[in-house]
Amino acid sequence: xxxxxxxxxxxxxxxxxxxxxxxxxxxxxxxxxxxxxxxxxxxxxxxxxxxxxxxxxxxxxxxxxxxxxxxxxxxxxxxxxxxxxxxxxxxxxxxxxxxxxxxxxxxxxxxxxxx
Numbered sequence: 001x002x003x004x005x006x007x008x009x010x011x012x013x014x015x016x017x018x019x020x021x022x023x024x025x026x027x028x029x030x031x032x033x034x035x036x037x038x039x040x041x042x043x044x045x046x047x048x049x050x051x052x053x054x055x056x057x058x059x060x061x062x063x064x065x066x067x068x069x070x071x072x073x074x075x076x077x078x079x080x081x082x083x084x085x086x087x088x089x090x091x092x093x094x095x096x097x098x099x100x101x102x103x104x105x106x107x108x109x110x111x112x113x114x115x
Contacts, residue, residue: 001058003070006061009078014055022051024059032071036060041111050075106113 004010004026012055015031016023022034051057063072 004061004064006064008061009058011056011058012068012073014051014053014057016053017047019047022047022057024057024077026071032061032073032079034058034073034075038062038073041076058082076083 010026012024012026012032014022015025019036022039023031024034025031028053036044036047039047040082044050057075059073059075060078061071062074065071
């Protein structure tokens, strides 16, 4: 039996970041993954904006697998030391900036490559 319980908020350290989620070590035995869908209620355009390797984070336990000592974790709706992370503020324009500037950016990059 583990000291951890589903729904409990615990402290851990970020040990790895991939495009699909953040790996967190909780102690010498348990680790977990914060899937990208559990990082924010909003669109996560760059997972690295929510932490870096070595950061301490508070996470909510969603599921525990005692056989593998692995947990599914969440950052959603947790107010704590996680607040000091850099978050991109949404502008409301969505992909319009990309749509409006993509051709110009491609043209500029092609000119740089030719030089």
